[in-house]
Amino acid sequence: MGEAVAAAPSDQTRPTRFVIPDLCNAPALSIVVLVGQLLVLVLLFAGGPLTWEGLALKSLYVQWVVLTSAGALCGTRRWLAQMGLARGALIAFVMITMLTLAVSLGADRVVAGTMSYRSVPVDWTAIAKQFGIACIIAGMVLRYFYVQQQLREQEQSELQARIQALQSRIRPHFLFNSMNIIASLIAVDPDTAESVVEDLSELFRASLNDAGSQVLLTEELELCERYVRIEQLRLGDRLRLSWDIGEYPDGLKIPLLTLQPLLENAIYHGIQPLPDGGTIALTLRFDRNSVHVRITNPLPPSEYRNQTQGNKMAVNNIRSRLNVLYSNAAELTAEAEGAVFVTTLRYPYREFEDSVKEASRA
DSSP: OOBOOOOOOOGGGSOOBOOOOOOSSHHHHHHHHHHHHHHHHHHHHHSSOOOHHHHHHHHHHHHHHHHHHHHHHHHTHHHHHTSBHHHHHHHHHHHHHHHHHHHHHHHHHHHHTOSOTTTSOOOHHHHHHHHHHHHHHHHHHHHHHHHHHHHHHHHHHHHHHHHHHHHTBOOHHHHHHHHHHHHHHHHHOHHHHHHHHHHHHHHHHHHTSOTTOEEEHHHHHHHHHHHHHHHHHHHGGGEEEEEEEOOOOTTOEEETTSHHHHHHHHIIIIITTOTTOEEEEEEEEEETTEEEEEEEEEOOOGGGGGGGHHHHHHHHHHHHHHHHHHGGGOEEEEEEETTEEEEEEEEEOOHHHHHHHHHHHO
């Protein structure tokens, strides 16, 4: 068996969600303010004489509308993400237009210099124009959000297929060796044979899981232990492991089948060629919002160095998965350092984004 690809749930069965981009950070707010100011210039050039007073008043008005709308969308982002497309878009549209109306009424009273509607009537014509412009712009912005979301979903669908192809690949030699181990143990040690079957089934279940899914770090480490138990039955005392797992949050997650293939790579290219075997050391540290993993294995003799090309293939496959999931925020390196081969992995921990993705998939 070379590859096994799980059937992903049909995208047509998933309800389309209304997802607002993250407007709760400084770069996004800077873009919002810039776009608002460009709108001010358009409105200023489109009507009436160009004066500093007009620029100041229009800037103040538009920025109030833009920032209050961005704040409202930021505060309700998670709530809107749980709704359907039509309902979420309608609520966001009404929210923006009502905030525009409120700011327009407030601006009208500020310009009038009094809160009394009897002494100075409300300029409903100007407010109606402002309200109409806000409706058009809000509709265009929400339409833009929708198109961007559709493009992201299309890209995700294509990338999920790539991730699944990389994730579900199981080396045939490992399967054959595991089956031989089970066959040899059935008669002499049926309990151990049963344990190997359970470990092997868990590895296959993981390889057929949803592409790109995140699992708890404890689950990934347990999967690694299952794999190592099978390989120790084959290699015996030649395979020695040193685990150094630091403290990390209980909810810390990792892309499924990230560490196990790296361990498999280290055993296959570092331990198997050595008659006396060696030690594989795995160190994991959590530093603020990033995870650092270091795996070392002894280098094989020079006559086996031509086989290390597989090292690059395995690492490149995992690097491709990480690039799809984290873009440039993750890093995976593999290189020789003296007498050992060192693989280092770093990826970010994004709790908020994970929760939004899980809500959109629900």
